[in-house]
Structure formats: structure tokens, C-alpha cells
Amino acid sequence: MTQAAAERPSSGPAAGRRGRGTSGPTGRGGTGRGGTGQGRSRRAPNPDGAWPWLFVLPTLIGLAIFYFWPVIQTAYYSFTSWGVFGGAEFVGLENWVDLLQSGEVPRALINTLAYTAMLLLGIPISIYIASLLNRPGLRFAAFYRVLYFAPFVSMPAAIALVWGMIFNSQYGILNQFLGIFGIPAVFWTSTEWVALIAIGIVGIWSSLGFNIIILGAGLRSISPEMYEAARIDGASNWRQLISITVPLLSPSIFFLTVLSVIHGMELFDLIFIMIGESNPIRSDTQSMVSLFYRQAFISNDKGTGAAIAILLMLIIGVLTAVQFAVQRRRARLD
Amino acid sequence: MRRRTVLAGLALGGLTATAAGCSRGGSGSGGSGGGGGDVDISDTEMEASIEFAAWESDFDWESVIAGFNEKYPNITVEVTKSPFKEFFTRLQTQASGDNLPDAFMMNGPNFQLYASHDILVPFDAAVDSGDLDFGNYPEAMADLYTYEGTPYGVPTSYDSIGLWYNTELFEKAGVDVPTDDWTWDDLHEASKSISEALADDGVYGFAGGAYNQELFYNLIFQAGGEVLNEDSTKAQYSSDGSRAALQFLRDMVEDGSSPSIQTTADTSPDELFKSGKAAMVYGGSFRVAGYVDSAVGESIQVVQLPIGEQRGVVLHGGAVVANAASENASAAAAFAVYHGSQEGQEIIGESGASIPAFQGTEQAYIDAHPEYDLDVFPKSAAEYGFPYPVSANTQAWLVVESDMVPKILAGDLSVEEGTTQLDEKIDALLAEEEA
Structure with a gap:
């Protein structure tokens, strides 16, 4: 009962895409087969006629107006030049050429990808913490869970402000702590690359809570007998983690990987607040979204802004497609 | 923060x-x-x-x-x-x-x-x-x-902008307090002496930073330079006066008279001043309310900005x-x-x-805080105020300025190289405005 209930979140959107084939503790094999079978049957003509469409129509209309149409419009605007007070004029590829020539995009892309890679590092950390929290008989487990989840429900702006104080070179607690060991003051948010690491640390810290909830649900669906059997066979804790926990968590891990990549590519608020005015590395520490913001809303160049937005959407699309392809391949290999 | x-x-x-x-x-x-x-x-x-x-x-x-x-x-x-x-x-x-x-x-x-x-x-x-x-x-x-x-x-x-100073820190360092007739050299010399005398307390003589309105625009005008030309079609950061102003600030950072640009990126100049970590700062007339409530509120005073080639303040x-x-x-x-x-x-x-x-x-503004000589603000504004530089799309080039100037002041780019790049980039943006 509890297992079935706990199962659901772990097989959330990622597994849901593959249909209802997820079959509890037996894990991946079943999931994979269920996926392919479901896919085929979906293509068969629907005996219910147009009725299902009628039922999804309200949602579909909403999506079309508030999601699809703006995307199409943005794509169109990326080929236009905007007056400050409106009025788009078609200029062909000019924005795109400007964008590729400016040299700002490659750097912003590198920064964004580096941040995304750091967020992915958060997943193994989350697995570790989640399995600690999930140990049978752990006291105050609920309290720890709340503690780890707190950052997820806090305002990103507030998080960035508080971390900004922690990283402050003059009175920040981090430098004071390092000072005890005689380490000289580090300019966390105003040294090139170091600032990116600082932002990555905050990113990982904020994502832990959500990761742990998802992974915790997945962990609870793993049958304790597996671990018992492994222990009888003499498997170490580490061996159990690698051979049982990680493989059986793979739907959750995949789900988190996809989400972390999308989330990482959309980095904005941490940079916006932690890398302020008068910071010598501000232009070196832009992300794709912050570049978009500057172009569209500060420089009043909405056309180029739209081009950045579309470029970012394409990159996220490709990355996500690659992730799904890899996952499907792995599922088939099993 | x-x-x-x-x-x-x-x-x-x-x-x-x-x-x-x-x-x-x-x-x-x-x-x-x-x-x-x-x-x-x-x-x-x-x-x-x-x-x-x-x-x-x-x-x-x-x-x-x-x-x-x-x-x-x-x-x-x-x-x-x-x-x-x-x-x-x-x-x-x-x-x-x-x-x-x-x-x-x-x-x-x-x-x-x-x-x-x-x-x-x-x-x-x-x-x-x-x-x-x-x-x-x-x-x-x-x-x-x-x-x-x-x-x-x-x-x-x-x-308007004035030179705020902390009398207590001046006394402690044994340096004479600023007057309305100070020059850039006086400012630099006093800053250096204070930074050296109070190094153990982590106190700087002058809190520089990289603000435009409160800092380097004033110096540019005082040095006889310009930010934009008369009809706002060309940037003038590479004019002699503008370069002299940025070089002056760069020198102050380099010899420790003023904290590094990384330091002021973390802790703004007015915060350093308010917490008694800097003896002097260029502060706007709008800072009064913040300063009076700060820890140093009782021991500060304000005079006119030091003189470069000429007097000047940006309004x-x-x-x-x-x-x-x-x-x-x-x-x-x-x-x-x-x-x-x-x-x-x-x-x-x-x-x-x-x-x-x-x-x-202005009397109501001046009388609000009789403990400070706030009349320096209207006085300097009337006598030698320069208009804040603007063009049709000011925000677009302000982004470039606020990216590059901190780099120049931090020494990542030389003043010559940096100002040349600034002019090139901003000229391109100004040309777009015309189109």
C-alpha cells in the first residue's frame, strides 16, 4: 500500500510519458517494455471518435493561447527590429547575425552550461543524503526533510541575498571561517570563474530539497528484501548503493536530470542579485537568460532579445531530446 | 546590502x-x-x-x-x-x-x-x-x-554630490580634515596617509568604487573631459580629461588609498563609509537620511568636491x-x-x-539637518553643475559603461585600451539611435 503510493511521484512526468507500464519494485525492465508497447497502441485509430478531443479542448485552447502562440510570436519577433514604443519592422536575419558576432553569446552559453553541470552534481549528493534520511529508525527524519526542503520554498531573491552576505569578502561568514585556518580572503562573487562556482554552490543547495523529496519517494519503493539479500551475500554499503539503489532509482534520477538541465539553463535570479553593479566581472558572468534580459529590457532591443530566447529554447529542446534518446537506449539495452 | x-x-x-x-x-x-x-x-x-x-x-x-x-x-x-x-x-x-x-x-x-x-x-x-x-x-x-x-x-x-568625511578617523590618523578648497592631490595624499595609518583597523582613506553619478562623472568634468559630445552622437571616454579622471581613480586603488574594486563590488562605498571603514566618500545629497542614522552619523561632515583642472559636479x-x-x-x-x-x-x-x-x-532641505553643511549641495549645483549625460537611449550604453569601467578601475584593462573600447562600443550604439 505505502509502496504503491510512494511509487507514483518517482515515476512522475518522466515515467508517465512511457505510459502506465511502470511495475513497482521490479523497475526498469518492465518500464521499458511497457513503454514500447504503449507507444504502438497509441497510434491505432481511436474507437471513441472525436470525443476525447472535446474533453481536452479547454486545456488545449489555454495552452495554444498562452504557450504556443507566444512562442510563435517570439520566433517571428526574432526577425524584427523593435521601436522603443512598439512597432516591429522585419529585418530578416540581422538580429541573429548580430548575436553570433557579438561574442557575448558563447561566453554566456559556457557559463550557463557550467552552471548546469554543477546542478547535475547535486543529484549524486541528493542520492547520498536521501539514502541517509531514508535509513530505517532515523530520528527526526521528518524534521530533516523539512530542513532540506526549506530552500525550495524560499524566494530565490531572498536566497541570493543571504548567500551574497555569506560570500561577502569583508564580513562574510565564509571568509571568516576560512580565516581561522589562515586562508586569505577570497572574492567569491567578484573573481572570474570563482563567482560561477559560488553561484553553482547556491544552485545545488537550493535544488537539494526537491531532489531529496523525489528520490526519497523512489527509495521507499525499493523492497527492503533486496538489501537483506545483498547483505547476506556480503555486499558492502557502497556496493548496495551502486548495485541496488542507483539502478532502481533510475527513473527518478532521469526525471531529475531532465529537470536540472532545464532549470540550469534558465539561470537568472542568482546572477541578477549576486553579481551587482560596479562588479568588474559582470560582463563575464552573464547567463543566457540574463543576456536576454539585458538586451530586451535594458537596451530596449526586443528583437535581439527574442532571438536569444528562441536560441535558448532550441538548446534546451536539443538537450532534453538527447537525454530522452539516451534513456530509451539504456532501457532497451537492459 | x-x-x-x-x-x-x-x-x-x-x-x-x-x-x-x-x-x-x-x-x-x-x-x-x-x-x-x-x-x-x-x-x-x-x-x-x-x-x-x-x-x-x-x-x-x-x-x-x-x-x-x-x-x-x-x-x-x-x-x-x-x-x-x-x-x-x-x-x-x-x-x-x-x-x-x-x-x-x-x-x-x-x-x-x-x-x-x-x-x-x-x-x-x-x-x-x-x-x-x-x-x-x-x-x-x-x-x-x-x-x-x-x-x-x-x-x-x-x-548634487559632495565629499563626506569622518572626523573621528581623521583625528585618529592625525590628518587635517578636508576643506572646500581641496584639490585632487590633497584628496589622494590624505587618503594614502589614512589608509597607511589605520591599516591595522582595515580602514581606507577613500571609498572609491565605480559609480558614475556619484564618482567618476564628477571627476571627468573636473578634469575637463566629457562623457558624450555636445549633441550626444559620440562617446568621449578617451578624451584626455576622461582618461585623467579614470587614471586618478585607478592610481588611488593601486596604492591602497581606496579599496579594490572587488571589495567595493561586495560592500558598496557608502556602506564602507557608514560602517566607519572609510574616512571619505563621494556621496550624493540623497544620502543624508542614510548617513544620519548610521553608526558614524555623529562624526561626519560634508564639503565641496575637490578641484581638478576646474570645479565640477554632475547634477x-x-x-x-x-x-x-x-x-x-x-x-x-x-x-x-x-x-x-x-x-x-x-x-x-x-x-x-x-x-x-x-x-x-532649498532652505527646508538644508534646515532638515543643521548638523551638516548641506548648503554645499545647492551652492555647488548653482556655481558649477554639469548636466548628467544622456542620449535618446541612455540605458543601452549605460550597460556597456557599467560593464567596462569597473574593469578599467580594477586594472583588468588599461585606461587607454579600456576607454578606446568603450568609445567604440558606445559610438556604435549611439549611431543606432540616429538611424
Whole structure:
């Protein structure tokens, strides 16, 4: 009962895409087969006629107006030049050429990808913490869970402000702590690359809570007998983690990987607040979204802004497609 | 923690674009045909109902309106306020939709954008009729709100900059306190002595940083340099004066007179000053309220900025403008003109938060804090104020400036190389404005 209930979140959107084939503790094999079978049957003509469409129509209309149409419009605007007070004029590829020539995009892309890679590092950390929290008989487990989840429900702006104080070179607690060991003051948010690491640390810290909830649900669906059997066979804790926990968590891990990549590519608020005015590395520490913001809303160049937005959407699309392809391949290999 | 320059707020503006997009329609505006040519404010009996948009501030608009209604009894003014951060995003959205309020507040960086798009009522008729006299305001404020020879805004108030110092730290370091006659060399020498004498306490002589309005624009003008040329078509960072100014600041950082740019990126110059970690800072007239409540409030004083090749201080301030497309453009213009009259300006000055633009009405601002010599602000503004540099799309090149200047001051780029790059990039943006 509890297992079935706990199962659901772990097989959330990622597994849901593959249909209802997820079959509890037996894990991946079943999931994979269920996926392919479901896919085929979906293509068969629907005996219910147009009725299902009628039922999804309200949602579909909403999506079309508030999601699809703006995307199409943005794509169109990326080929236009905007007056400050409106009025788009078609200029062909000019924005795109400007964008590729400016040299700002490659750097912003590198920064964004580096941040995304750091967020992915958060997943193994989350697995570790989640399995600690999930140990049978752990006291105050609920309290720890709340503690780890707190950052997820806090305002990103507030998080960035508080971390900004922690990283402050003059009175920040981090430098004071390092000072005890005689380490000289580090300019966390105003040294090139170091600032990116600082932002990555905050990113990982904020994502832990959500990761742990998802992974915790997945962990609870793993049958304790597996671990018992492994222990009888003499498997170490580490061996159990690698051979049982990680493989059986793979739907959750995949789900988190996809989400972390999308989330990482959309980095904005941490940079916006932690890398302020008068910071010598501000232009070196832009992300794709912050570049978009500057172009569209500060420089009043909405056309180029739209081009950045579309470029970012394409990159996220490709990355996500690659992730799904890899996952499907792995599922088939099993 | 919040770094506050007048301009920082502007940069944050866009965040709420979508939110501001779907708000309210103005009361009497919305007309698309331009009626700006025949604005006439002489009829004090005219009947109208106008909307006036202001950003949130300490100004007592209700009293200004009450005064206005004594002169123009049949005009109803409704004030709509929004936070400064959202103000210009909202305005821009309203302008795109031909839905601007009848009268609204304006600032320097945004002014030419509106003036160049024929959105604003020209005030030359009011000047000709004697209702408005720009001789009453600091020259730099009149310049700031004049576009291609025509005034489009009535100044509200302005900010000026002074040299604030901490007497306690000077005493401790055994250095003579600044005077109104200090030169750059005096500033540099004293800063260096204090930094050296109080190194163990982590105290700097001078908190530099990389602010434009509060710091390097002043030095550029004092060195005889320029930020933009006369008609705002070319950047002038590589002019001799501009380079000398940036080099001076770079030297101060290099020999420890002033903290590294990385330090001031983390802890702003005014925070260093307020926490007693810096003996001197260039601070705006708008800093008074923050300084008086700080730990050093009892031991600080202010003098005029040190002299370079010449005296100079950059002036920036807000204005009230009228919407040329409004059906009630005359009433809106009348309100703008009244708020800039001596009577209106005295009410504006009552708040004590900002210096009213009308010369001779500053007393309330000065008297608000008699412990400081606040009269240096209006005095310097009147004698040697330079207008804050703006062009039609100021924000676009301010981004470049705020990216590059900190790099130059930090020594990542040489002054020569950096200013050359600045000019190239900004010239390209200014050329786009022309197109």
C-alpha cells in the first residue's frame, strides 16, 4: 500500500510519458517494455471518435493561447527590429547575425552550461543524503526533510541575498571561517570563474530539497528484501548503493536530470542579485537568460532579445531530446 | 546590502514588464492625435480632470495639488503612484499603447527617449508668456530637460554630490580634515596617509568604487573631459580629461588609498563609509537620511568636491512632463508649470528629502539637518553643475559603461585600451539611435 503510493511521484512526468507500464519494485525492465508497447497502441485509430478531443479542448485552447502562440510570436519577433514604443519592422536575419558576432553569446552559453553541470552534481549528493534520511529508525527524519526542503520554498531573491552576505569578502561568514585556518580572503562573487562556482554552490543547495523529496519517494519503493539479500551475500554499503539503489532509482534520477538541465539553463535570479553593479566581472558572468534580459529590457532591443530566447529554447529542446534518446537506449539495452 | 544609486533602480526596471502591461487605462488620455502644438495654460478657469503618474517618493503631491487648485480651481488632479523600479517599464508600455497619463514624472536617462518621439508637450510657449523661467533652476537642470533647443520638462528636484568625511578617523590618523578648497592631490595624499595609518583597523582613506553619478562623472568634468559630445552622437571616454579622471581613480586603488574594486563590488562605498571603514566618500545629497542614522552619523561632515583642472559636479534630478497627445494637454502643462513655480517648489522642498530645483527654495532641505553643511549641495549645483549625460537611449550604453569601467578601475584593462573600447562600443550604439 505505502509502496504503491510512494511509487507514483518517482515515476512522475518522466515515467508517465512511457505510459502506465511502470511495475513497482521490479523497475526498469518492465518500464521499458511497457513503454514500447504503449507507444504502438497509441497510434491505432481511436474507437471513441472525436470525443476525447472535446474533453481536452479547454486545456488545449489555454495552452495554444498562452504557450504556443507566444512562442510563435517570439520566433517571428526574432526577425524584427523593435521601436522603443512598439512597432516591429522585419529585418530578416540581422538580429541573429548580430548575436553570433557579438561574442557575448558563447561566453554566456559556457557559463550557463557550467552552471548546469554543477546542478547535475547535486543529484549524486541528493542520492547520498536521501539514502541517509531514508535509513530505517532515523530520528527526526521528518524534521530533516523539512530542513532540506526549506530552500525550495524560499524566494530565490531572498536566497541570493543571504548567500551574497555569506560570500561577502569583508564580513562574510565564509571568509571568516576560512580565516581561522589562515586562508586569505577570497572574492567569491567578484573573481572570474570563482563567482560561477559560488553561484553553482547556491544552485545545488537550493535544488537539494526537491531532489531529496523525489528520490526519497523512489527509495521507499525499493523492497527492503533486496538489501537483506545483498547483505547476506556480503555486499558492502557502497556496493548496495551502486548495485541496488542507483539502478532502481533510475527513473527518478532521469526525471531529475531532465529537470536540472532545464532549470540550469534558465539561470537568472542568482546572477541578477549576486553579481551587482560596479562588479568588474559582470560582463563575464552573464547567463543566457540574463543576456536576454539585458538586451530586451535594458537596451530596449526586443528583437535581439527574442532571438536569444528562441536560441535558448532550441538548446534546451536539443538537450532534453538527447537525454530522452539516451534513456530509451539504456532501457532497451537492459 | 542593497546598493543604491539613483541609476541602479533604473537598471532593475524591466523585471515586471508583464505585470505592468495589463494595468489600468488612464482617465482622460488615450487620444492619438497630437494636440501638443496649441497648448495654452493661461486660462485659469479651464475645466479638466487629469491623471498624474509619479514614482513613490517623499514628495507631498497632495499639498502641491491643493496649491495648484487655488490657481486652477476647475482642474481635478488624480495622482497614481508606482514604485520607481516599475515606473518606466509601465510608462513605456503605456506609451506603446497610446495610453499615457496626462502628466508624469521623468528622469534624465529616459527623457530624450520621450522627447525625441514627440510624446511630450514643449514648454516654449510657457517660457514666452513668462509663466516659466528656466533661469530659476540650476543651468544644468535646464540643459538636462532641453532637447534640440526646446524645453520639454519642468524640473522637480535634483541631486548634487559632495565629499563626506569622518572626523573621528581623521583625528585618529592625525590628518587635517578636508576643506572646500581641496584639490585632487590633497584628496589622494590624505587618503594614502589614512589608509597607511589605520591599516591595522582595515580602514581606507577613500571609498572609491565605480559609480558614475556619484564618482567618476564628477571627476571627468573636473578634469575637463566629457562623457558624450555636445549633441550626444559620440562617446568621449578617451578624451584626455576622461582618461585623467579614470587614471586618478585607478592610481588611488593601486596604492591602497581606496579599496579594490572587488571589495567595493561586495560592500558598496557608502556602506564602507557608514560602517566607519572609510574616512571619505563621494556621496550624493540623497544620502543624508542614510548617513544620519548610521553608526558614524555623529562624526561626519560634508564639503565641496575637490578641484581638478576646474570645479565640477554632475547634477541629476527629476522633472514633470505633459503628454502631448492628451485631450487635456493644457491642464497637464499647467500642472507641470505650477509644480515648478516658487510656490510649488517650496511645498516640494518641505519633505527635506531632496533639493527642490527652484533656486532659493532649498532652505527646508538644508534646515532638515543643521548638523551638516548641506548648503554645499545647492551652492555647488548653482556655481558649477554639469548636466548628467544622456542620449535618446541612455540605458543601452549605460550597460556597456557599467560593464567596462569597473574593469578599467580594477586594472583588468588599461585606461587607454579600456576607454578606446568603450568609445567604440558606445559610438556604435549611439549611431543606432540616429538611424
